[in-house]
Amino acid sequence: MESVQTLDHPLIQHKLTLLRDRTTGTKEFRMLVEEVSMLMAYEITRLMPLREVEIETPITKTKGYLIAGKKMSLVPILRAGLGMVDGMLSILPAAKVGHIGLYRDPKTLKPVEYYSKMPQDLPEREVIVLDPMLATGGSVCQAIHMLKGWGAEQIKFVCLLAAPEGLERLHKEHPEIMVYTAAIDERLNEKSYIVPGLGDAGDRLFGTK
Ligand code: PRP
Ligand code: URA
Numbered sequence: 001m002e003s004v005q006t007l008d009h010p011l012i013q014h015k016l017t018l019l020r021d022r023t024t025g026t027k028e029f030r031m032l033v034e035e036v037s038m039l040m041a042y043e044i045t046r047l048m049p050l051r052e053v054e055i056e057t058p059i060t061k062t063k064g065y066l067i068a069g070k071k072m073s074l075v076p077i078l079r080a081g082l083g084m085v086d087g088m089l090s091i092l093p094a095a096k097v098g099h100i101g102l103y104r105d106p107k108t109l110k111p112v113e114y115y116s117k118m119p120q121d122l123p124e125r126e127v128i129v130l131d132p133m134l135a136t137g138g139s140v141c142q143a144i145h146m147l148k149g150w151g152a153e154q155i156k157f158v159c160l161l162a163a164p165e166g167l168e169r170l171h172k173e174h175p176e177i178m179v180y181t182a183a184i185d186e187r188l189n190e191k192s193y194i195v196p197g198l199g200d201a202g203d204r205l206f207g208t209k
Helices: 010-020 026-044 080-091 138-149 164-173 201-206
Strands: 004-006 050-056 061-067 072-078 099-104 111-117 126-130 154-162 178-184
Touching (some): 026 080, 026 201, 072 080, 072 138, 080 201, 138 164, 164 178
Parallel strands (some): 072 126, 126 154
């Protein structure tokens, strides 16, 4: 699929393997999600547009380049998306942060909305939606639907793990959305958990269950 990019930097893959390991505890899991998110932010900003500027160094006048284009907004899907915010902000410190609260009902698997708060100038910003897990795709499709309703036009999605089923659904419902993931896993199990996956990302991040 053209609209999916797997970020296979060795550091991302190394840390992802530690995240998958069931013996990795909450403190380390949280730190790893932050570190992987920072590395992913670095990778997805490679193609950012630049503008030429003239500056003076202490020695002479010269030309340089500064970031151009739209300002950014990060939008984590609560709860698990919160774990990715600080890592992303370490590369994109000026980004504003909106929040969308959704949880997947364990019986119906449908996303249930409970909170949202966006920056006022959202339509003028490029939006990066954050959620470690793309499973059935219900949550991210709903989040993107909401963002489009609020006027967002340029939207990307960054996750740690994607299931083929979720990618297919996202591509069908929102074909223009570019997805960046650290890995595409095999499938969903009977409870719609990603296999091999890393378990419940929110519970592992926050130490709940
Ligand atoms: C998880 C995950 C995604 C969603 C993915 O959240 O963080 O938001 O499930 O599943 P889907 O693609 O099938 O919708 P969860 O509902 O467990 O909530 P939490 O982040 O509060 O733990
Ligand atoms: N949500 C998770 O946290 N993990 C999965 O594998 C699927 C949905």
